[in-house]
Amino acid sequence: xxxxxxxxxSYVYTHLHFYCFLLHLKxxxxxxxxxxxxxxxxxxxxxxxxxxxxxxxxxISAVHVAQNLSYFDTIHSxxxxxxxxxxxxxxPTAVFEPMHHFTxxxxxxxxxxxxxAACELVGGSRQDAIVAASAIHLVHAAAYTHDHLRxxxxxxxxxxxxxxxxxxxxxxxxxGDGIMPFGFELLARSMDPAGENSGxxxxxxxxxxxxxxxxxxxxxxxYENGQPARRLHGCGAACxxxxxxxxxxxxxxxxxxxxxxxxxxxxxxxxxxxxxxxLQLLEKWRGLALKELECFESxxxxxxxxxxxx
Amino acid sequence: xxxxxxxxxSYVYTHLHFYCFLLHLKxxxxxxxxxxxxxxxxxxxxxxxxxxxxxxxxxISAVHVAQNLSYFDTIHSxxxxxxxxxxxxxxPTAVFEPMHHFTxxxxxxxxxxxxxAACELVGGSRQDAIVAASAIHLVHAAAYTHDHLRxxxxxxxxxxxxxxxxxxxxxxxxxGDGIMPFGFELLARSMDPAGENSGxxxxxxxxxxxxxxxxxxxxxxxYENGQPARRLHGCGAACxxxxxxxxxxxxxxxxxxxxxxxxxxxxxxxxxxxxxxxLQLLEKWRGLALKELECFESxxxxxxxxxxxx
Numbered sequence: 104x105x106x107x108x109x110x111x112x113s114y115v116y117t118h119l120h121f122y123c124f125l126l127h128l129k130x131x132x133x134x135x136x137x138x139x140x141x142x143x144x145x146x147x148x149x150x151x152x153x154x155x156x157x158x159x160x161x162x163i164s165a166v167h168v169a170q171n172l173s174y175f176d177t178i179h180s181x182x183x184x185x186x187x188x189x190x191x192x193x194x195p196t197a198v199f200e201p202m203h204h205f206t207x208x209x210x211x212x213x214x215x216x217x218x219x220a221a222c223e224l225v226g227g228s229r230q231d232a233i234v235a236a237s238a239i240h241l242v243h244a245a246a247y248t249h250d251h252l253r254x255x256x257x258x259x260x261x262x263x264x265x266x267x268x269x270x271x272x273x274x275x276x277x278x279g280d281g282i283m284p285f286g287f288e289l290l291a292r293s294m295d296p297a298g299e300n301s302g303x304x305x306x307x308x309x310x311x312x313x314x315x316x317x318x319x320x321x322x323x324x325x326y327e328n329g330q331p332a333r334r335l336h337g338c339g340a341a342c343x344x345x346x347x348x349x350x351x352x353x354x355x356x357x358x359x360x361x362x363x364x365x366x367x368x369x370x371x372x373x374x375x376x377x378x379x380x381x382l383q384l385l386e387k388w389r390g391l392a393l394k395e396l397e398c399f400e401s402x403x404x405x406x407x408x409x410x411x412x413x
Numbered sequence: 414x415x416x417x418x419x420x421x422x423s424y425v426y427t428h429l430h431f432y433c434f435l436l437h438l439k440x441x442x443x444x445x446x447x448x449x450x451x452x453x454x455x456x457x458x459x460x461x462x463x464x465x466x467x468x469x470x471x472x473i474s475a476v477h478v479a480q481n482l483s484y485f486d487t488i489h490s491x492x493x494x495x496x497x498x499x500x501x502x503x504x505p506t507a508v509f510e511p512m513h514h515f516t517x518x519x520x521x522x523x524x525x526x527x528x529x530a531a532c533e534l535v536g537g538s539r540q541d542a543i544v545a546a547s548a549i550h551l552v553h554a555a556a557y558t559h560d561h562l563r564x565x566x567x568x569x570x571x572x573x574x575x576x577x578x579x580x581x582x583x584x585x586x587x588x589g590d591g592i593m594p595f596g597f598e599l600l601a602r603s604m605d606p607a608g609e610n611s612g613x614x615x616x617x618x619x620x621x622x623x624x625x626x627x628x629x630x631x632x633x634x635x636y637e638n639g640q641p642a643r644r645l646h647g648c649g650a651a652c653x654x655x656x657x658x659x660x661x662x663x664x665x666x667x668x669x670x671x672x673x674x675x676x677x678x679x680x681x682x683x684x685x686x687x688x689x690x691x692l693q694l695l696e697k698w699r700g701l702a703l704k705e706l707e708c709f710e711s712x713x714x715x716x717x718x719x720x721x722x723x
Contacts, residue, residue, distance in 0.1 A: 279590075280625075291619045
């Protein structure tokens with residue numbers, strides 16, 4: 104472990120303890136670090152500036168060495184592997200290098216991880232949901248890239264916080280435009296030879312397009328801060344439940360569970376801005392989220408519910 | 414017919430005769446106007462500035478009065494109707510009004526019309542292909558909107574020719590981002606209740622995502638002028654052949670036919686820039702395009718081949 108990694112882990116821990124203090128909770132034991140990274144602060148597991156791929160893989164290796172990956176860490180790791188196999192840097196590199204960069208420099212989203220967790224909760228396998236989870240990360244990465252685009256005329260919204268720009272705006276625009284349909288391509292291509300999963304795949308495509316299309320992300324970005332995240336989290340959980348063979352009640356409940364997770368994560372990301380009322384709201388949403396899981400057996404809900412801090 | 418319409422039709426005819434002269438062809442008779450508008454000059458049927466919806470509907474009405482719609486005009490008219498039913502201006506109007514505007518102010522693309530024509534050629538009905546054709550228009554409209562976005566840093570490409578901007582850049586960005594997935598949503602939602610067309614729909618989604626995704630439109634925009642148009646035209650024809658129940662040879666031949674149509678239309682749009690060599694190339698591509706249709710019965714190919722000026 105290099106000095107740089109030690110510094111980074113110290114950074115994560117300092118912040119983690121700070122948020123635990125805010126929430127009047129005990130700091131998590133070492134073996135839970137991955138889980139709580141997801142719970143308490145979205146993207147806290149990433150350094151403040153966009154890490155290079157080699158930096159990120161060093162971090163992942165360091166966690167692997169500890170042999171104590173949390174449930175959601177293992178999911179993120181599997182999604183990452185699937186995406187790395189799907190998006191290789193090849194000719195023309197002027198297209199695939201930035202595509203690779205934007206895909207992996209976008210912060211990880213719990214929406215993608217929820218897709219796998221929901222699938223496993225209803226009895227499906229990780230493999231059933233990994234493509235959809237990757238597609239959800241891709242549409243999220245495309246939106247993240249466009250959210251930081253430098254435009255000459257902004258009317259509705261302020262640009263996102265400044266991030267380092269490795270490429271020109273038109274590369275960000277075009278590659279973002281290419282990443283989104285690539286997500287749908289991955290999904291559509293994952294039809295099994297007999298076409299038995301084709302109905303489920305089309306339903307998943309409808310879920311994702313609604314979450315990121317005009318009625319979802321656009322309306323959200325135009326109107327209410329945090330709305331897109333909530334839609335994508337609900338969508339992720341619903342897609343997983345569909346692919347895992349859940350019944351309509353299970354799909355509906357997991358979708359609502361995902362919406363609460365998105366709300367909670369959105370609120371946690373703003374916790375520094377003000378105080379008390381938000382913690383009450385957080386507890387209320389956490390309770391409502393867990394209520395949606397009651398129809399599942401208690402043994403099964405343990406893993407998926409770690410994301411709301413239980 | 415208003416004075417404005419008479420002026421517009423005079424404008425179209427002046428240009429039409431000019432292109433006929435260039436191609437050493439007789440000017441078309443009045444009743445063929447619609448067909449030849451499609452053949453000789455992409456988007457010639459549109460005034461130089463973006464028409465308002467009411468202006469466009471006046472034009473359509475004027476053509477309807479003549480009761481002499483060409484084959485491709487009837488297809489464009491049906492796609493337009495389907496899109497108008499799918500995209501209504503509703504709440505929140507700040508989202509759906511610009512979505513409506515960008516969808517209908519983008520120039521019509523022969524790629525969408527080829528989808529219907531190819532479907533009918535292989536024995537399918539217009540209804541089988543109208544949703545896919547609408548989806549192709551939507552991804553084209555999203556790309557057209559983003560192609561004219563005002564960015565602060567351009568590296569790869571020059572912006573498209575200046576067009577009137579009714580909205581701020583971030584509205585163009587976000588609504589463009591919303592229009593593209595809406596195309597896939599329309600397609601995925603068109604699964605029949607028994608799911609019998611689901612395999613075809615997923616294959617069509619793969620065709621479209623490849624044409625507009627990283628390997629298609631992005632690579633094209635980055636590297637070679639005209640490439641995206643060719644990919645989308647080939648994709649349109651292939652999608653129609655798939656949905657109409659064509660066999661693999663028919664799908665392959667119609668895809669290549671569409672690619673040639675895209676190349677021909679790309680070349681025609683640049684005809685004013687220089688002279689002779691391009692006309693030879695045009696004749697060559699036209700011959701190769703028609704060769705792809707030889708496996709179909711001669712009676713059936715008459716309608717689809719009007720688009721390459723036969």
